[in-house]
Amino acid sequence: MDSLQFPESFAWGAATAAYQIEGGWDTDGKGRNIWDTFTHQGGDRVFKNQTGDVACGSYTLWEEDLKCIKQLGLTHYRFSLSWSRLLPDGTTGFINQKGVDYYNKLIDALLTMNVTPLVTLYHFDMPQAIEDQGGWTSEKTVEVFEKYAHFCYSTFGDRVKLWITINEPYVFSKLSYEQGLLAPGKGEPGVGAYQSGHNMLKAHAKAWHTYNTFFKEKQKGLVSIALDSDWAEPLDPNSVDDKEACERYLTFRLHWFAKPIFIDGDYPAVMKSEISRKSKAEGLTTSRLPEFTDDEKSMIKGTADFFCLNYYTTRKVIPLKQRGPSYDSDMGAEGIKDPEWPESGVEWLAVVPWGLRKLLAYIKDTFGDPNIYITENGFAQSDPPILQDTHRWGYFQETLVEVLKAINQDGVKVKGYFAWSLLDNFEWNSGYSIRFGLFHVDFNQPNLPRTPYFSAIQYAKVVKGNELISK
Ligand code: GAL
Numbered sequence: 001m002d003s004l005q006f007p008e009s010f011a012w013g014a015a016t017a018a019y020q021i022e023g024g025w026d027t028d029g030k031g032r033n034i035w036d037t038f039t040h041q042g043g044d045r046v047f048k049n050q051t052g053d054v055a056c057g058s059y060t061l062w063e064e065d066l067k068c069i070k071q072l073g074l075t076h077y078r079f080s081l082s083w084s085r086l087l088p089d090g091t092t093g094f095i096n097q098k099g100v101d102y103y104n105k106l107i108d109a110l111l112t113m114n115v116t117p118l119v120t121l122y123h124f125d126m127p128q129a130i131e132d133q134g135g136w137t138s139e140k141t142v143e144v145f146e147k148y149a150h151f152c153y154s155t156f157g158d159r160v161k162l163w164i165t166i167n168e169p170y171v172f173s174k175l176s177y178e179q180g181l182l183a184p185g186k187g188e189p190g191v192g193a194y195q196s197g198h199n200m201l202k203a204h205a206k207a208w209h210t211y212n213t214f215f216k217e218k219q220k221g222l223v224s225i226a227l228d229s230d231w232a233e234p235l236d237p238n239s240v241d242d243k244e245a246c247e248r249y250l251t252f253r254l255h256w257f258a259k260p261i262f263i264d265g266d267y268p269a270v271m272k273s274e275i276s277r278k279s280k281a282e283g284l285t286t287s288r289l290p291e292f293t294d295d296e297k298s299m300i301k302g303t304a305d306f307f308c309l310n311y312y313t314t315r316k317v318i319p320l321k322q323r324g325p326s327y328d329s330d331m332g333a334e335g336i337k338d339p340e341w342p343e344s345g346v347e348w349l350a351v352v353p354w355g356l357r358k359l360l361a362y363i364k365d366t367f368g369d370p371n372i373y374i375t376e377n378g379f380a381q382s383d384p385p386i387l388q389d390t391h392r393w394g395y396f397q398e399t400l401v402e403v404l405k406a407i408n409q410d411g412v413k414v415k416g417y418f419a420w421s422l423l424d425n426f427e428w429n430s431g432y433s434i435r436f437g438l439f440h441v442d443f444n445q446p447n448l449p450r451t452p453y454f455s456a457i458q459y460a461k462v463v464k465g466n467e468l469i470s471k
Protein backbone atom coordinates (compact mmCIF):
# COMPACT_ATOMS: atom_id res chain seq x y z
CA MET A 1 0.00 0.00 0.00
CA ASP A 2 1.33 3.42 -0.96
CA SER A 3 0.60 6.27 1.36
CA LEU A 4 -0.30 9.37 -0.58
CA GLN A 5 -0.05 12.49 1.48
CA PHE A 6 -1.67 15.80 0.54
CA PRO A 7 0.13 19.08 1.23
CA GLU A 8 -0.18 20.63 4.64
CA SER A 9 -3.29 22.79 5.13
CA PHE A 10 -4.96 21.37 2.05
CA ALA A 11 -8.61 22.49 2.09
CA TRP A 12 -11.06 19.58 2.26
CA GLY A 13 -14.60 20.55 1.51
CA ALA A 14 -17.99 19.74 0.15
CA ALA A 15 -20.25 22.07 -1.80
CA THR A 16 -23.94 22.91 -2.03
CA ALA A 17 -26.09 25.68 -3.51
CA ALA A 18 -29.01 27.51 -1.93
CA TYR A 19 -31.83 26.57 -4.30
CA GLN A 20 -30.69 22.96 -4.42
CA ILE A 21 -30.86 22.38 -0.66
CA GLU A 22 -32.64 25.10 1.31
CA GLY A 23 -36.34 24.74 0.56
CA GLY A 24 -38.31 27.35 2.50
CA TRP A 25 -39.03 28.93 -0.87
CA ASP A 26 -41.60 31.40 0.46
CA THR A 27 -40.73 31.30 4.16
CA ASP A 28 -39.87 34.29 6.36
CA GLY A 29 -40.07 36.94 3.66
CA LYS A 30 -37.95 35.31 0.97
CA GLY A 31 -38.64 36.81 -2.46
CA ARG A 32 -39.27 34.69 -5.52
CA ASN A 33 -36.43 33.71 -7.73
CA ILE A 34 -36.32 32.35 -11.27
CA TRP A 35 -36.28 28.74 -10.07
CA ASP A 36 -39.42 29.25 -8.00
CA THR A 37 -41.13 30.57 -11.10
CA PHE A 38 -39.69 28.02 -13.50
CA THR A 39 -40.48 24.96 -11.41
CA HIS A 40 -43.99 26.18 -10.61
CA GLN A 41 -44.74 26.59 -14.30
CA GLY A 42 -44.66 22.82 -14.76
CA GLY A 43 -44.54 21.68 -18.34
CA ASP A 44 -42.13 18.82 -17.66
CA ARG A 45 -39.07 21.00 -17.91
CA VAL A 46 -37.98 19.41 -14.65
CA PHE A 47 -38.18 15.68 -13.96
CA LYS A 48 -41.73 14.91 -12.84
CA ASN A 49 -42.29 18.64 -12.39
CA GLN A 50 -40.40 18.50 -9.10
CA THR A 51 -39.48 21.74 -7.34
CA GLY A 52 -37.02 23.04 -4.77
CA ASP A 53 -39.87 24.19 -2.52
CA VAL A 54 -38.71 21.79 0.18
CA ALA A 55 -35.51 20.23 -1.21
CA CYS A 56 -33.28 19.09 1.69
CA GLY A 57 -35.07 21.49 4.02
CA SER A 58 -31.76 23.08 4.95
CA TYR A 59 -33.44 26.38 5.78
CA THR A 60 -34.77 24.70 8.91
CA LEU A 61 -32.57 21.58 9.06
CA TRP A 62 -29.23 23.36 8.75
CA GLU A 63 -28.03 21.85 12.00
CA GLU A 64 -28.44 18.42 10.39
CA ASP A 65 -26.14 19.63 7.61
CA LEU A 66 -23.60 20.71 10.21
CA LYS A 67 -23.66 17.19 11.64
CA CYS A 68 -22.82 15.84 8.19
CA ILE A 69 -19.97 18.34 7.85
CA LYS A 70 -18.69 17.34 11.27
CA GLN A 71 -18.90 13.66 10.44
CA LEU A 72 -16.79 14.27 7.36
CA GLY A 73 -14.33 16.37 9.37
CA LEU A 74 -14.28 19.01 6.62
CA THR A 75 -11.98 21.99 6.91
CA HIS A 76 -14.12 24.02 4.45
CA TYR A 77 -17.76 24.20 3.39
CA ARG A 78 -18.91 25.84 0.17
CA PHE A 79 -22.50 27.07 0.08
CA SER A 80 -24.34 29.84 -1.70
CA LEU A 81 -26.47 32.71 -0.49
CA SER A 82 -30.00 32.93 -1.80
CA TRP A 83 -30.04 36.46 -3.18
CA SER A 84 -33.83 36.78 -2.94
CA ARG A 85 -33.85 35.46 0.62
CA LEU A 86 -31.61 38.36 1.60
CA LEU A 87 -32.97 40.99 -0.77
CA PRO A 88 -36.47 39.88 -1.82
CA ASP A 89 -36.63 42.07 -4.92
CA GLY A 90 -32.90 41.81 -5.55
CA THR A 91 -32.16 45.41 -4.55
CA THR A 92 -30.87 46.78 -1.27
CA GLY A 93 -34.06 48.84 -1.01
CA PHE A 94 -35.42 46.21 1.35
CA ILE A 95 -33.33 43.82 3.42
CA ASN A 96 -34.96 40.68 4.78
CA GLN A 97 -33.51 40.44 8.30
CA LYS A 98 -34.69 36.84 8.72
CA GLY A 99 -32.57 35.88 5.72
CA VAL A 100 -29.58 37.66 7.23
CA ASP A 101 -30.19 35.86 10.54
CA TYR A 102 -30.25 32.50 8.77
CA TYR A 103 -26.85 32.93 7.15
CA ASN A 104 -25.41 34.47 10.30
CA LYS A 105 -26.39 31.38 12.28
CA LEU A 106 -24.88 29.11 9.64
CA ILE A 107 -21.62 31.06 9.33
CA ASP A 108 -21.18 31.41 13.10
CA ALA A 109 -21.81 27.71 13.65
CA LEU A 110 -19.30 26.75 10.96
CA LEU A 111 -16.66 28.97 12.52
CA THR A 112 -17.33 27.47 15.94
CA MET A 113 -16.64 24.07 14.37
CA ASN A 114 -13.45 25.41 12.81
CA VAL A 115 -14.85 25.06 9.32
CA THR A 116 -13.97 27.82 6.86
CA PRO A 117 -16.90 29.04 4.77
CA LEU A 118 -16.44 29.55 1.03
CA VAL A 119 -19.46 31.56 0.01
CA THR A 120 -20.94 31.88 -3.48
CA LEU A 121 -23.01 34.99 -4.13
CA TYR A 122 -24.81 33.72 -7.20
CA HIS A 123 -25.51 30.07 -7.96
CA PHE A 124 -28.18 30.14 -10.72
CA ASP A 125 -30.96 31.73 -8.61
CA MET A 126 -31.68 35.24 -9.90
CA PRO A 127 -34.38 37.17 -7.99
CA GLN A 128 -37.47 37.16 -10.19
CA ALA A 129 -37.81 40.95 -9.95
CA ILE A 130 -34.36 41.35 -11.52
CA GLU A 131 -35.11 38.75 -14.17
CA ASP A 132 -38.22 40.72 -15.05
CA GLN A 133 -35.88 43.58 -16.01
CA GLY A 134 -33.83 41.29 -18.26
CA GLY A 135 -31.73 39.36 -15.73
CA TRP A 136 -28.21 38.65 -16.95
CA THR A 137 -29.06 39.72 -20.47
CA SER A 138 -29.51 43.28 -19.20
CA GLU A 139 -26.63 45.65 -18.56
CA LYS A 140 -28.57 47.04 -15.58
CA THR A 141 -27.98 43.81 -13.67
CA VAL A 142 -24.26 44.61 -13.43
CA GLU A 143 -24.87 47.44 -10.99
CA VAL A 144 -27.58 45.60 -9.07
CA PHE A 145 -25.20 42.68 -8.57
CA GLU A 146 -22.40 44.98 -7.46
CA LYS A 147 -24.69 46.43 -4.78
CA TYR A 148 -25.76 42.95 -3.68
CA ALA A 149 -22.10 41.94 -3.41
CA HIS A 150 -21.32 45.08 -1.40
CA PHE A 151 -24.18 44.26 0.94
CA CYS A 152 -22.93 40.67 1.42
CA TYR A 153 -19.34 41.73 2.13
CA SER A 154 -20.47 44.32 4.64
CA THR A 155 -22.92 41.93 6.33
CA PHE A 156 -20.88 38.70 6.43
CA GLY A 157 -17.34 39.68 5.45
CA ASP A 158 -16.16 40.13 9.03
CA ARG A 159 -16.32 36.32 9.15
CA VAL A 160 -16.33 35.11 5.52
CA LYS A 161 -12.88 35.35 3.95
CA LEU A 162 -13.36 33.35 0.78
CA TRP A 163 -15.86 34.51 -1.83
CA ILE A 164 -17.05 33.30 -5.20
CA THR A 165 -19.04 35.90 -7.09
CA ILE A 166 -20.71 33.76 -9.75
CA ASN A 167 -20.94 30.03 -10.21
CA GLU A 168 -20.27 28.68 -13.70
CA PRO A 169 -21.03 31.61 -16.01
CA TYR A 170 -20.65 29.24 -18.99
CA VAL A 171 -23.24 26.70 -17.81
CA PHE A 172 -25.74 29.30 -16.73
CA SER A 173 -25.39 31.52 -19.80
CA LYS A 174 -25.52 28.64 -22.26
CA LEU A 175 -28.17 26.48 -20.66
CA SER A 176 -30.44 29.35 -19.63
CA TYR A 177 -30.15 32.06 -22.26
CA GLU A 178 -29.01 30.01 -25.27
CA GLN A 179 -30.86 26.74 -24.87
CA GLY A 180 -33.61 27.78 -22.48
CA LEU A 181 -33.19 24.56 -20.49
CA LEU A 182 -32.45 26.08 -17.11
CA ALA A 183 -34.50 28.84 -15.49
CA PRO A 184 -35.58 31.36 -16.69
CA GLY A 185 -35.93 29.18 -19.79
CA LYS A 186 -35.45 31.98 -22.31
CA GLY A 187 -33.19 30.68 -25.03
CA GLU A 188 -32.06 32.96 -27.81
CA PRO A 189 -29.46 30.92 -29.73
CA GLY A 190 -26.31 32.71 -30.72
CA VAL A 191 -27.26 35.85 -28.79
CA GLY A 192 -28.49 35.30 -25.22
CA ALA A 193 -25.49 33.42 -23.88
CA TYR A 194 -23.06 36.06 -25.11
CA GLN A 195 -25.08 38.90 -23.60
CA SER A 196 -25.36 37.05 -20.32
CA GLY A 197 -21.68 36.13 -20.24
CA HIS A 198 -20.75 39.74 -21.04
CA ASN A 199 -22.76 41.13 -18.14
CA MET A 200 -21.57 38.41 -15.81
CA LEU A 201 -17.95 39.25 -16.56
CA LYS A 202 -18.58 42.92 -15.83
CA ALA A 203 -20.62 42.16 -12.72
CA HIS A 204 -17.94 39.81 -11.42
CA ALA A 205 -15.20 42.35 -12.07
CA LYS A 206 -17.13 45.15 -10.37
CA ALA A 207 -17.83 42.93 -7.38
CA TRP A 208 -14.12 42.09 -7.14
CA HIS A 209 -13.21 45.79 -7.27
CA THR A 210 -15.82 46.64 -4.66
CA TYR A 211 -14.17 44.17 -2.31
CA ASN A 212 -10.72 45.35 -3.19
CA THR A 213 -11.53 49.02 -2.67
CA PHE A 214 -13.81 48.96 0.35
CA PHE A 215 -13.23 45.72 2.26
CA LYS A 216 -9.93 44.04 1.46
CA GLU A 217 -7.72 46.01 3.80
CA LYS A 218 -9.93 45.43 6.80
CA GLN A 219 -11.41 42.01 6.05
CA LYS A 220 -8.36 40.46 4.35
CA GLY A 221 -10.35 38.01 2.26
CA LEU A 222 -10.09 36.70 -1.29
CA VAL A 223 -12.57 36.89 -4.16
CA SER A 224 -12.88 34.71 -7.24
CA ILE A 225 -15.36 33.22 -9.72
CA ALA A 226 -16.10 29.49 -10.24
CA LEU A 227 -15.34 28.40 -13.80
CA ASP A 228 -16.31 24.99 -15.09
CA SER A 229 -14.67 23.16 -17.91
CA ASP A 230 -14.42 19.75 -19.45
CA TRP A 231 -10.98 18.57 -20.42
CA ALA A 232 -10.90 18.07 -24.19
CA GLU A 233 -8.73 16.12 -26.63
CA PRO A 234 -8.95 15.74 -30.40
CA LEU A 235 -10.74 12.53 -31.36
CA ASP A 236 -7.97 11.74 -33.81
CA PRO A 237 -4.74 13.24 -32.48
CA ASN A 238 -3.31 13.14 -36.00
CA SER A 239 -6.12 15.11 -37.57
CA VAL A 240 -5.50 18.83 -37.96
CA ASP A 241 -9.27 19.45 -38.13
CA ASP A 242 -9.87 17.62 -34.85
CA LYS A 243 -6.98 19.43 -33.19
CA GLU A 244 -8.29 22.83 -34.25
CA ALA A 245 -11.81 21.90 -33.20
CA CYS A 246 -10.46 20.84 -29.82
CA GLU A 247 -8.72 24.18 -29.35
CA ARG A 248 -11.94 25.98 -30.19
CA TYR A 249 -13.80 23.77 -27.71
CA LEU A 250 -11.52 24.80 -24.84
CA THR A 251 -11.52 28.40 -26.03
CA PHE A 252 -15.28 28.77 -26.14
CA ARG A 253 -15.70 26.97 -22.84
CA LEU A 254 -12.82 27.93 -20.57
CA HIS A 255 -11.01 30.85 -22.19
CA TRP A 256 -14.30 32.71 -22.77
CA PHE A 257 -14.21 33.71 -19.09
CA ALA A 258 -10.70 32.78 -17.95
CA LYS A 259 -8.84 34.84 -20.56
CA PRO A 260 -10.52 38.17 -19.74
CA ILE A 261 -10.15 37.60 -16.00
CA PHE A 262 -6.73 35.95 -15.78
CA ILE A 263 -4.95 37.36 -18.82
CA ASP A 264 -5.92 40.57 -20.55
CA GLY A 265 -9.49 41.71 -19.97
CA ASP A 266 -10.70 40.66 -23.41
CA TYR A 267 -12.30 37.72 -25.18
CA PRO A 268 -10.20 35.18 -27.08
CA ALA A 269 -9.31 36.37 -30.59
CA VAL A 270 -10.89 33.32 -32.19
CA MET A 271 -14.25 33.95 -30.54
CA LYS A 272 -14.19 37.56 -31.65
CA SER A 273 -13.26 36.76 -35.25
CA GLU A 274 -15.53 33.73 -35.73
CA ILE A 275 -18.63 35.31 -34.22
CA SER A 276 -18.10 38.58 -36.02
CA ARG A 277 -17.53 36.82 -39.38
CA LYS A 278 -20.68 34.75 -38.96
CA SER A 279 -22.71 37.72 -37.77
CA LYS A 280 -21.74 39.63 -40.92
CA ALA A 281 -22.68 36.68 -43.12
CA GLU A 282 -26.07 36.69 -41.40
CA GLY A 283 -26.53 40.31 -42.46
CA LEU A 284 -25.99 41.82 -39.00
CA THR A 285 -24.20 45.14 -38.67
CA THR A 286 -22.53 44.27 -35.37
CA SER A 287 -21.16 41.05 -33.94
CA ARG A 288 -23.44 38.91 -31.79
CA LEU A 289 -20.54 38.86 -29.32
CA PRO A 290 -20.58 42.22 -27.51
CA GLU A 291 -17.33 44.17 -27.23
CA PHE A 292 -15.61 45.53 -24.16
CA THR A 293 -14.40 49.12 -24.11
CA ASP A 294 -10.76 49.70 -23.20
CA ASP A 295 -11.82 50.85 -19.74
CA GLU A 296 -13.85 47.71 -19.26
CA LYS A 297 -10.91 45.58 -20.33
CA SER A 298 -8.66 47.13 -17.71
CA MET A 299 -11.44 46.78 -15.17
CA ILE A 300 -11.86 43.04 -15.85
CA LYS A 301 -8.21 42.04 -16.10
CA GLY A 302 -6.78 40.48 -12.94
CA THR A 303 -10.01 40.16 -10.99
CA ALA A 304 -9.52 36.79 -9.33
CA ASP A 305 -7.42 36.10 -6.26
CA PHE A 306 -7.39 32.36 -6.96
CA PHE A 307 -8.75 29.97 -9.57
CA CYS A 308 -11.93 28.03 -8.77
CA LEU A 309 -12.41 25.05 -11.05
CA ASN A 310 -15.50 22.88 -11.33
CA TYR A 311 -14.58 19.68 -13.17
CA TYR A 312 -16.82 16.77 -14.02
CA THR A 313 -15.88 15.17 -17.31
CA THR A 314 -13.86 15.02 -20.55
CA ARG A 315 -14.72 14.96 -24.23
CA LYS A 316 -13.13 13.87 -27.50
CA VAL A 317 -13.64 16.64 -30.02
CA ILE A 318 -14.48 16.71 -33.72
CA PRO A 319 -15.43 19.63 -35.97
CA LEU A 320 -19.10 20.55 -36.14
CA LYS A 321 -20.63 21.97 -39.27
CA GLN A 322 -23.94 23.51 -38.36
CA ARG A 323 -25.86 26.34 -39.93
CA GLY A 324 -27.80 29.13 -38.28
CA PRO A 325 -26.70 31.35 -35.43
CA SER A 326 -25.88 29.41 -32.30
CA TYR A 327 -23.08 29.05 -29.81
CA ASP A 328 -22.35 25.54 -31.11
CA SER A 329 -22.10 26.57 -34.74
CA ASP A 330 -19.94 29.55 -33.76
CA MET A 331 -17.64 27.17 -31.91
CA GLY A 332 -17.72 24.68 -34.77
CA ALA A 333 -16.81 21.80 -32.50
CA GLU A 334 -18.58 18.90 -30.93
CA GLY A 335 -17.54 16.94 -27.86
CA ILE A 336 -18.24 13.24 -27.76
CA LYS A 337 -17.81 10.60 -25.10
CA ASP A 338 -15.45 7.71 -25.52
CA PRO A 339 -17.62 4.59 -25.10
CA GLU A 340 -14.84 3.08 -22.99
CA TRP A 341 -15.34 5.64 -20.24
CA PRO A 342 -17.69 4.54 -17.45
CA GLU A 343 -20.79 6.62 -16.88
CA SER A 344 -21.77 7.88 -13.46
CA GLY A 345 -25.47 8.12 -12.77
CA VAL A 346 -26.27 10.58 -15.50
CA GLU A 347 -25.70 10.38 -19.23
CA TRP A 348 -23.33 13.36 -19.57
CA LEU A 349 -21.02 12.36 -16.74
CA ALA A 350 -18.38 10.09 -18.25
CA VAL A 351 -15.84 9.32 -15.54
CA VAL A 352 -12.40 10.52 -16.66
CA PRO A 353 -10.17 11.18 -13.65
CA TRP A 354 -7.00 11.75 -15.73
CA GLY A 355 -8.83 14.57 -17.54
CA LEU A 356 -8.73 16.58 -14.33
CA ARG A 357 -4.96 16.24 -14.06
CA LYS A 358 -4.52 17.40 -17.64
CA LEU A 359 -6.91 20.31 -17.17
CA LEU A 360 -5.11 21.40 -14.01
CA ALA A 361 -1.74 21.39 -15.76
CA TYR A 362 -3.28 23.28 -18.70
CA ILE A 363 -4.67 25.97 -16.38
CA LYS A 364 -1.30 26.29 -14.67
CA ASP A 365 0.46 26.79 -18.00
CA THR A 366 -2.18 28.98 -19.64
CA PHE A 367 -3.48 31.21 -16.89
CA GLY A 368 -0.40 32.20 -14.96
CA ASP A 369 0.10 29.35 -12.47
CA PRO A 370 -2.62 30.45 -10.04
CA ASN A 371 -3.57 28.87 -6.74
CA ILE A 372 -6.38 26.50 -7.69
CA TYR A 373 -9.29 25.23 -5.64
CA ILE A 374 -11.33 22.44 -7.18
CA THR A 375 -14.64 23.90 -6.07
CA GLU A 376 -16.79 21.11 -7.52
CA ASN A 377 -16.16 17.54 -8.59
CA GLY A 378 -18.35 14.56 -8.06
CA PHE A 379 -20.20 11.52 -9.29
CA ALA A 380 -23.87 10.75 -9.33
CA GLN A 381 -26.05 7.77 -8.73
CA SER A 382 -29.38 7.42 -10.42
CA ASP A 383 -32.46 6.79 -8.34
CA PRO A 384 -32.77 4.53 -6.38
CA PRO A 385 -29.21 4.88 -5.12
CA ILE A 386 -27.31 2.36 -3.06
CA LEU A 387 -25.75 3.29 0.25
CA GLN A 388 -22.82 0.94 -0.32
CA ASP A 389 -21.59 2.96 -3.31
CA THR A 390 -18.16 1.35 -3.58
CA HIS A 391 -17.96 2.00 -7.33
CA ARG A 392 -18.53 5.70 -6.75
CA TRP A 393 -15.89 5.86 -4.05
CA GLY A 394 -13.55 4.23 -6.58
CA TYR A 395 -14.13 7.20 -8.91
CA PHE A 396 -13.43 9.67 -6.11
CA GLN A 397 -10.24 7.80 -5.22
CA GLU A 398 -8.99 7.67 -8.79
CA THR A 399 -9.70 11.38 -9.09
CA LEU A 400 -7.83 12.24 -5.92
CA VAL A 401 -4.84 10.23 -7.17
CA GLU A 402 -4.84 12.45 -10.27
CA VAL A 403 -5.04 15.57 -8.11
CA LEU A 404 -1.99 14.37 -6.20
CA LYS A 405 -0.11 13.75 -9.44
CA ALA A 406 -1.00 17.27 -10.58
CA ILE A 407 0.44 18.63 -7.33
CA ASN A 408 3.51 16.43 -7.00
CA GLN A 409 4.50 15.68 -10.57
CA ASP A 410 3.18 18.68 -12.50
CA GLY A 411 3.73 21.31 -9.82
CA VAL A 412 0.16 22.63 -9.98
CA LYS A 413 -0.75 24.73 -6.95
CA VAL A 414 -3.94 22.89 -6.01
CA LYS A 415 -4.99 24.20 -2.62
CA GLY A 416 -8.24 22.38 -2.00
CA TYR A 417 -10.90 19.97 -3.16
CA PHE A 418 -14.66 20.29 -2.71
CA ALA A 419 -16.84 17.28 -3.41
CA TRP A 420 -20.12 17.99 -5.11
CA SER A 421 -22.20 17.56 -3.09
CA LEU A 422 -22.60 17.35 0.66
CA LEU A 423 -26.16 16.08 0.22
CA ASP A 424 -28.38 14.54 -2.41
CA ASN A 425 -30.30 17.55 -3.64
CA PHE A 426 -32.43 19.19 -6.33
CA GLU A 427 -30.35 18.55 -9.43
CA TRP A 428 -31.88 21.25 -11.65
CA ASN A 429 -33.75 19.71 -14.62
CA SER A 430 -33.21 16.23 -13.22
CA GLY A 431 -35.00 17.07 -9.97
CA TYR A 432 -34.33 14.42 -7.33
CA SER A 433 -33.68 11.63 -9.83
CA ILE A 434 -29.91 12.16 -9.82
CA ARG A 435 -28.06 11.83 -6.55
CA PHE A 436 -24.72 13.56 -6.12
CA GLY A 437 -24.63 13.53 -2.32
CA LEU A 438 -22.04 12.19 0.06
CA PHE A 439 -25.07 11.88 2.28
CA HIS A 440 -28.25 10.21 1.17
CA VAL A 441 -31.40 12.25 1.78
CA ASP A 442 -34.68 10.41 2.11
CA PHE A 443 -37.02 12.82 0.33
CA ASN A 444 -40.04 10.65 1.19
CA GLN A 445 -39.81 11.26 4.90
CA PRO A 446 -40.95 14.60 6.33
CA ASN A 447 -37.82 15.01 8.45
CA LEU A 448 -35.60 14.40 5.38
CA PRO A 449 -33.06 12.20 7.19
CA ARG A 450 -29.43 12.29 6.06
CA THR A 451 -27.47 9.01 5.97
CA PRO A 452 -23.82 8.68 4.94
CA TYR A 453 -23.02 6.73 1.81
CA PHE A 454 -19.93 4.51 1.89
CA SER A 455 -18.24 7.36 -0.04
CA ALA A 456 -18.83 9.72 2.89
CA ILE A 457 -17.28 7.30 5.36
CA GLN A 458 -14.24 6.86 3.14
CA TYR A 459 -13.95 10.56 2.37
CA ALA A 460 -13.89 11.28 6.12
CA LYS A 461 -10.86 8.98 6.43
CA VAL A 462 -9.03 10.82 3.67
CA VAL A 463 -9.83 14.18 5.25
CA LYS A 464 -8.73 13.00 8.68
CA GLY A 465 -5.40 11.61 7.54
CA ASN A 466 -4.90 14.25 4.84
CA GLU A 467 -3.86 11.31 2.73
CA LEU A 468 -5.18 8.79 0.33
CA ILE A 469 -4.52 5.13 0.81
CA SER A 470 -4.22 3.61 -2.64
CA LYS A 471 -4.25 -0.01 -3.72
C1 GAL B 1 -22.74 22.10 -11.68
C2 GAL B 1 -23.55 23.00 -10.79
C3 GAL B 1 -24.08 22.34 -9.57
C4 GAL B 1 -24.48 20.90 -9.77
C5 GAL B 1 -23.47 20.13 -10.59
C6 GAL B 1 -23.85 18.70 -10.94
O1 GAL B 1 -22.78 22.56 -13.00
O2 GAL B 1 -22.78 24.10 -10.36
O3 GAL B 1 -25.12 23.14 -9.07
O4 GAL B 1 -25.77 20.78 -10.19
O5 GAL B 1 -23.20 20.80 -11.77
O6 GAL B 1 -24.62 18.63 -12.08
